[in-house]
Amino acid sequence: MEDVRTWRAEAVRLIEADYNHSADTHLVPIALPRHAGITLYLKNESSHPTGSLKHRLARSLFLYALCNGWIGPNTCVIEASSGSTAVSEAYFARMLGLRFIAVVPATTAAPKIDAIRFHGGEIHAVDDPRTVYAVAQRLAAETGGHYLDQFTHAERATDWRGNNNIAESIFAQMTREEHPIPTWVVCGAGTGGTSATIGRYLRYQRHATQLCVADPLHSVFHRHYADPAITTLPEKCASCIEGIGRPRVEPSFVPTVIDRMIAVEDAVSIGAMRALSQRLGRRVGGSTGTNLVACLMLADEMVSAGEAGSIVTLLCDGGKRYDCTYYDDEWLARRAIEWRGAMDDCRAML
Structure with missing residues (x-):
């Protein structure tokens, strides 16, 4: 038993040391020319050693x-x-x-x-x-x-009060910005763990920031948010955006910490993903496109209301993993995904 205890102690040390090997992920500001007074920030989670936001979750799950x-x-x-x-x-x-x-x-x-x-x-x-x-x-x-x-x-493996979670990191990095307390934080939901962590942190820290979850149209989460009686999708109703959206409501999804959900069609997510990739000069994944669509909708509403401020969202992963899917025009054509119009619309706003 003592050998196992010693092994576990060393395992925890190794995982914690891995976190200390590098600085936190970058927060990238994006000016929105058509949205005066509003700045969009991308929390670049693709810079983790395994290339995505899920590196944080995996670390927490192993420690848990x-x-x-x-x-x-x-x-x-x-x-x-x-x-x-x-x-x-x-x-x-x-x-x-x-x-x-x-x-x-x-x-x-x-x-x-x-x-x-x-x-x-x-x-x-x-x-x-x-x-x-x-x-x-x-x-x-x-x-x-x-x-x-x-x-x-x-939703329970990560300490939502702080301890280097993604919400704490965002607010620390925003400290010296023009609008340090974001009007909105936007993320997707795959397990629901990230939205639960951010939503709880906002309430614990008593921030005025609201949490918006961007969800694929063919996902159950936004339907459950609107009507708690809906817990599953009909058969053969599925999104092609990997990493977010689910056919059933997962135990880690906590709708009560979310202020708003926005449903996004797959084709629009892919168009936005392509537009943002051109803007950044590097490829991003499909779920980042979903987040971007929600951010631009919120920015439109803020401008209409005469509001200035900041919006923070997640660049969930890089686009290299999707070279054979979202960045393959033939793959998209075979699935009748019409993404070009959405790309042009988003490109005009970036």
């Missing part, structure tokens, strides 16, 4: 499981994921010398699969995305392992 005594030196770690969380979890599993299995939908972008394998993870693909939870639980039982279960534990 270690400190709860759920992971030991011989534990097989398993996760149900659309890709990015599993990439980050594979990174931490390899750091600790643990076997890691990612249960992913068969449609997950190939570069994400490659990244999971690059970090030493194994892939268990399923044809029906709705079965990832049950399959992950089964594999955990068969291996005597631990199912990290991001969709249940995301």
